[in-house]
Each structure stands twice: as C-alpha cells, then as structure tokens.
Amino acid sequence: xSEAKIDEKKILLSGIQPSGNLHIGHLTGxxxxxxDLQDNYNCFFTIVDLHAITVKQEPTQLRKWTLDLxxxxxxxxxxxxxxxxxxxxxxxxxxxxxxxxxxxxxxxECSRMTQFKDKSQQHSENINxxxxxxPVLMAADILLYQADxxxxxxxxxQHLELTRNLAQRFNFLYSDTFKVxxxxxxxxxxxxxxxQEPTKKMSKSDENQKATIFLTDSDKEIINKIKRAVTxxxxxxxxxxxxxxxxxxxxxxxxxxxxxxxxxxxxxxxVGYGEFKSEVATSVAKWINPIRTKFIEIRANDKHLKEILxxxxxxxxxxxxxxxxxxxxxxxxxxx
Ligand code: TYM
Numbered sequence: 001x002s003e004a005k006i007d008e009k010k011i012l013l014s015g016i017q018p019s020g021n022l023h024i025g026h027l028t029g030x031x032x033x034x035x036d037l038q039d040n041y042n043c044f045f046t047i048v049d050l051h052a053i054t055v056k057q058e059p060t061q062l063r064k065w066t067l068d069l070x071x072x073x074x075x076x077x078x079x080x081x082x083x084x085x086x087x088x089x090x091x092x093x094x095x096x097x098x099x100x101x102x103x104x105x106x107x108x109e110c111s112r113m114t115q116f117k118d119k120s121q122q123h124s125e126n127i128n129x130x131x132x133x134x135p136v137l138m139a140a141d142i143l144l145y146q147a148d149x150x151x152x153x154x155x156x157x158q159h160l161e162l163t164r165n166l167a168q169r170f171n172f173l174y175s176d177t178f179k180v181x182x183x184x185x186x187x188x189x190x191x192x193x194x195x196q197e198p199t200k201k202m203s204k205s206d207e208n209q210k211a212t213i214f215l216t217d218s219d220k221e222i223i224n225k226i227k228r229a230v231t232x233x234x235x236x237x238x239x240x241x242x243x244x245x246x247x248x249x250x251x252x253x254x255x256x257x258x259x260x261x262x263x264x265x266x267x268x269x270x271v272g273y274g275e276f277k278s279e280v281a282t283s284v285a286k287w288i289n290p291i292r293t294k295f296i297e298i299r300a301n302d303k304h305l306k307e308i309l310x311x312x313x314x315x316x317x318x319x320x321x322x323x324x325x326x327x328x329x330x331x332x333x334x335x336x
Contacts (some may be wrong), residue, residue, distance in 0.1 A: 005050050011179075012041035012166050015048040015088065015138075018065040019057065020204035023294035024213040024288070027187030029153025035077035037151060037184070043083040044145050044316060047075055050095060051138070054131040055123050068295075071306055075295035086312035088141065093320035097140035100135070100327060101166055104173075109165075113158055122205070139163040143178045144281050144320040151184040152330035154191040155201065174330040178323075189255050195229040196245040207221050216292060219285040226252075226281035237276050246273070253280045256287040286314060 014024060014034060021079050024116050034045060045068045052062060066087060073085060088094050109114060111134050120127045130137075141165070142150055150160055160183040165334040167178040170185060192202045196211035205303040210225050217225070239247045250264050259267075268276050298305060 005138065007038065009042040010148040011044070011145055012037055012149045012151065013046070013142055013145045014151050015046040015051075015141055016069060017052045018047050018062060018069045019051055019052040019055065020065065021096070021214045021216055022069065023192075023202055023204055023215065024124075024252065024284070025153065025189075025192035025202040025293075026191055026204075027076060027215060028251075029155075029186065030075065030151060031076045032080070032189070032255070033151040033184065033186050034073075034083075036217040037149070038079060038082050039048060041149060043078075044147070044319070045078060045083055045085050045087045045142060046316070048088045048138075049074075051134060054128065054134050057124055065305040067302065068299065069207075070309055071295050072291075074298050074305075074308075075291050080308045080312070084296055084312045084315045085308055086316040087309055089318045090309070090313035091144075091320050092318065092323045093144055094137065095138050097144055097320075097324055097327065098137040099169075100331065102133055103137045104166060104169055105133075105162075108216070109162060110135060115155065115161070123321065124270060135159045135162050136166070136239060139166045142181050143167055143317075144323045146179040146319075147181045148179060148325060149184050150181050151186070154185055157183060171328075177330055179325055185276070189251055189305075192251065193248040195225055196234075198230060198248050213284065213288070215288060216295065217288070218292075219289055221279040222285040224287060226284060227277050229277065231273050231277070235272060237271065238265060246276075249277065249280045256280075256283040284299050288319075 012034075014030060016022070016030060033047050034043065037043070047066050049062065049066055052065075070085060070087075070250055074080060079086065116132060116134065119131055121129070139162060142163050150163075152160065160181070163178050167180045171180075188246040194200045194202050194206060195213070196208050202212050204212065204214075210228055213222055213225055226249070229245060229249060231249075232243040234243070237246060237248050237250070240245070250261055253259065253263060253264055269277075325335070
C-alpha cells in the first residue's frame, strides 16, 4: 500500500495479552471487529507480552502463547498485508512512553481500576508495581500510534477512559501532542459470559474448563460445552437480564449466524432449551472449525510467521519513534 493511501486512513490500534489460549470472547469482543474494520483503517495489532508479565509467566509457555496468538490473529481473518502485526516488547518505545506517562498519572487513578482490583485479588501473592501501572502501559500502546479508534470488549472501557484523560492532560500541559482516541465497543458480543456461571465474564483463567470455549477446542468439545451450559429457570428463549444463561447463548448464536435477537426469539418460540442448545452448539462449532484449521496450518510454518512479526515491528517502530521524539522534545529531554 502506498504511503499516501495509508495517510488518508484513520488509525486503529488494539492488543491482546499472550497469557493463555484465546477464547470465543476474545473473538467477539475484539478480533472479529478488527477484521470487520481492517479495510477502512490503518491498523496496528499487538501481542502485549509486557502486559502479560504483570502476572507470573513460565518463559517457554509465554513464548509459545505469543506465537500462537499471532497465528490466531491471522487465522481469524487479520490480513498481514493490510495491517501491522507486532509483538509489544519488540518496540521499546512502549516501555519508554509508559515511564513518562507514569509521571503524569495519579496513584489514585490506578488504584480505582477494577481490573487492578480483580487481579490483585486473584494474584494476592504477587501484587507488583507493573500490575498497578498496567493501564498506563496500555495508554502508551495507544497514544504512540496516534490511534483514532480502539476496538475492545467492555472490560477495557475504564482503561480507555484513563488513556483519554492522560492524552488530554499531556496536551493541555505541553500543547497538542496526542490524538485523543475513541473506544469501539461492539453492540453484540462485548461481554461473553462463562458457560457455567453466566453472571461472570468468560475468562481464559477459569478453573472450570467447561466454562470457556477456546478457539482451539475441537467441534466435539465445543458442542459438549454448549450442551452442558448452565441455563435459567423457565423455558422461554428470550433475551433478557433475567435470563443471563439463555441471553449469552443467544449472543453466541447471533454472532455465529448473523441473525438478530428477535429473529432467534421468533424461530425458537415454543422450542425447549435442549433443542435450542443443540442448534447453538452446532452453529458455534461450524463457525470456529475453519479458524482452528487455519490456525494449525499457520502455526506449522513458524518461519513465515516470524517474518510477518519482524516486518510488523519495523513498521510499528517507525510510527512509535515519531511520537516518542515529539514527547521527548516537549518535556525537555536533550536531543543531540
Ligand atoms: P485481554 O488480553 O484481557 O483481552 C483481549 C480483548 O478481548 C476482550 N475480551 C472479551 N470480550 C468479550 N467477552 C469476554 N468475555 C472477553 N474477555 C476479553 C477484551 O476486552 C480485549 O479487548 N488490556 C488489554 C490488552 C491491551 C490493549 C492495549 C487493548 C494492552 N494494550 C491497547 C487495546 C489497546 C487486555 O488485557 O485485554
């Protein structure tokens, strides 16, 4: 793509932590929307390994998950020809800008973050400074690229709000430096719930494996998990806050088939939960199957994958270093 063409487009950035296998919530809350938006934006997608080490990681596993995640981005439909795909630690500007932004962030701002509160509870033996400053690094990821749009699931909304505040604060103190980004939170699928406790978010670290549909699960595993999903009292197929289990399955069916909630309600009028779950199970398995197949194919050719990531890091670094130089100059660092 020519430079001029890239410049005409607005910038989009998003990222995922390589801290486990991806689940269907990552697809619906994030990657699916990246794929839908990739033609209209100049996109940067990053595998945020610096974020991942805010909780304890086993080095061999972290390396594997990082490459798995890159392969999964492509398997889900991200085109490396159209987008910049890179590993966060390959672009040192992220850590540099994060340090600077740390000096403009209040302790109170970070301690209010719900993800910090949740993770400090989950990892009470390791509440480290990195975990506390995690959202500031995320702000650096976004602001380095002058992103206009950041597609994320609902749980990242508060971090985006902090990012916007930091950008505005810096711009106010030092004149216009950062673009103030907008979040993009999809209307459907921004918060997929656990199949076993539908009032709780689906998570890769859930101890109950039946609660989470991984993108690497076989058809049979997907079908079994959905058939055993916890549902609600009553028998009606209806999208409602009183029916979190059924609403969650309706969301998955809507995303797998492109049907609206009212179409699904009409179609399943008078039909029991069992038959409905079977339909959701086969539709979701059919949706994930080609992603898994493609993932295995891409992962079999690590050399090509690493080339994509190497090129991605070069191109990300070009953009990031421009912003960082501007920041250094504004805050008074000597540039020789
Ligand atoms: P992470 O790695 O926890 O999740 C990646 C993306 O998936 C979304 N997501 C979900 N969406 C719907 N339902 C769910 N159950 C679900 N679980 C996860 C998340 O909202 C997210 O969009 N801090 C980020 C990573 C990050 C980032 C960034 C994102 C670092 N720097 C810059 C955007 C821009 C995180 O922990 O996401």
